[in-house]
Amino acid sequence: MNNSMHISFQLKKFRTDEKGLSPIFVRLTINHQRTEFSIKRSVAPEKWLSSAGIVKGTTEEVKNLNSYLTTVRLKLQEHYRTLLEANKTITPEIIKNTYFGVTEKSKTIVEAFQYHNEQLRQLINKDFSPATLVRYNTACRHTKEFMQWKYQVSDMELKQINHQFITEFEFYLKTVRKCDHNTTMKYITNFKKIIRLCIANEWLDKNPFVNYKISLREVEREFLSEEELQIIADKQLHTERLENVRDIFLFSCFTGLAYADAKKLSSQHIIMGMDGDKWIKINRTKTDTRSSIPLLPTAEAIIERYADDPRCSVNNRLLPVLSNQKMNAYLKEIADLCGIKKNITFHLARHTFATTVTLSNNVSLESVSKMLGHKSIKMTQHYAKILDRKVSDDMKILKNKLNKINMSKQVYKLAK
Structure with missing residues (x-):
């Protein structure tokens, strides 16, 4: 131009x-x-x-x-x-x-956050989930508290952000806020998106993230074994609320649906597939990617169990899903009753579907990725790494069995 x-x-x-x-x-x-x-x-x-x-x-x-x-x-x-x-x-x-000496007032960090978060708020249930707004509001609050802690101010101009600001923010999140490494990186990533917005809008000239690398540490995700799944399914529970929570948890173990997707599941998400069986077709709340899941008999039986439940019919839902907080609290109670020491949360069901229910039963990585609604197969490969550990454990059992047999003589005879 x-x-x-x-x-x-x-x-x-x-x-x-x-x-x-x-x-x-x-x-x-x-x-x-x-x-x-x-x-x-x-x-x-x-x-x-x-x-x-x-x-x-x-x-x-x-x-x-x-x-x-x-x-x-x-x-x-x-x-x-x-x-x-x-x-x-x-x-x-x-x-x-x-x-005339009239210059545009420099934007501040909080103003940039508010601008972004307000736009995000107006796109809730269109491009973003409510949880995304909560996360960015929390990131904004942490940023304001950090500026108060480090610089004794409630806000700063964007041009004051530099590499030191970011590294000090990381230090604050890990020490003062007691965030673990990955949680810290997620808040830094939220902050980085605000910076990208400021650069795009020409509110900021230089990118302070040029020499800063965001790195996530690989976390071993727990999942339930086949035996643990059976223990939970067979356990006689003393209250209807625990039975409901157990059913919905098992449903997620056999479908891989995350909490938000299990909660919004309705009859419109159940279709007849080209194979003549029922499938779940649903866009994930978190990423809006499509999940296509054949309905296994266990999951189908749980849906039928709640077909006439008034809590479902009044909301046009298939399952009476409680709040995530209550679901997780009751799942811990169920784990105690079953004698399972793992930290059972609703999201553990998704990991269990990916590992114990599918990959361990030779379902291909590509199929599991499609059912989970992952944007990339790389996201699914982490579960395969978990199963490598299972292979190692299985082989150790085999080695112990072989050691009980006098294999040395057999090998010697073969050598001769």
């Missing part, structure tokens, strides 16, 4: 004052955009040479006025060059404001 600027001086003859003088205006034109403003000088119309944009005459007063016009032109050109060299957006209005 051609950002060349044209400067001309215009006499507003129709604005003649009581002395017969008309005001001189400067006109700026850039890319067909135009603005005008008064230079606070006036002259008699008959003395104005419109073709040259100067005053006619040789008097000292005329010389001073023409010299002032030259000064105005030079100042405008200097402001233009400064913005051009800084690769800033250039418009006639910006040049005008710069000339």
Whole structure:
């Protein structure tokens, strides 16, 4: 785009004052955009040479006025060059404001967060889930608390963010907030998205994340074994609420649905597949990616069990799913009753589906990835790594069995 600027001086003859003088205006034109403003000088119309944009005459007063016009032109050109060299957006209005010393107020960190979070809020259930907004609001709160802790201020200008700010923020999250490494990295990632937004909107010139690397540590995800699944399924529970929670948890173990997706599951998500069997077809709440899951007999039986449940029919849902907090609390109670020492949460069911129910039974990684609604098969490969540990454990059992047999003699005979 051609950002060349044209400067001309215009006499507003129709604005003649009581002395017969008309005001001189400067006109700026850039890319067909135009603005005008008064230079606070006036002259008699008959003395104005419109073709040259100067005053006619040789008097000292005329010389001073023409010299002032030259000064105005030079100042405008200097402001233009400064913005051009800084690769800033250039418009006639910006040049005008710069000339008068009116600069745009620098955006602050909190303002940028609020701008982002408000847009996100308006896109809830369209492009984002409510949980995403909660996470960014929490990230904003942590950032404000960090600035208060480190700099004793409630907000800072964006231009004050540098590499040290980010590393100190990481230190604060790990020490003061007691966040583990991966949780810390997730909040830093949220903050990085705000920075990218600021750069895109030209609120920030430099990227403070240039020399900072966000790295997540691999975490071993727990899952239930086949035996543990059977223990939970067979356990006689003493209350209906625990039975309901157990059923819904088992349903997720045999479908891989996350909590939010199990909660919103309705009859419209159950379709007849090309194989003549029932399938779950649902867009994941977290990523909006499609999950396609054949309905296994255990999962189908649980749906049928709640077909006439009034809690489901009133909300057009297939399962009476409680709040995530209550579900997890009751699952811990169930784990205690079953004598299972693992930290059972609702999300553990998704891991169990990926490992014990599918991959351990030779379902391909590609099929598991599609059922889980992963955007990339790399996300699913982590579960395969978990199963490598299971293979190792199985082989150790085999080695122990072989050691009980006098294999050395058999090997010797084979060698001879």
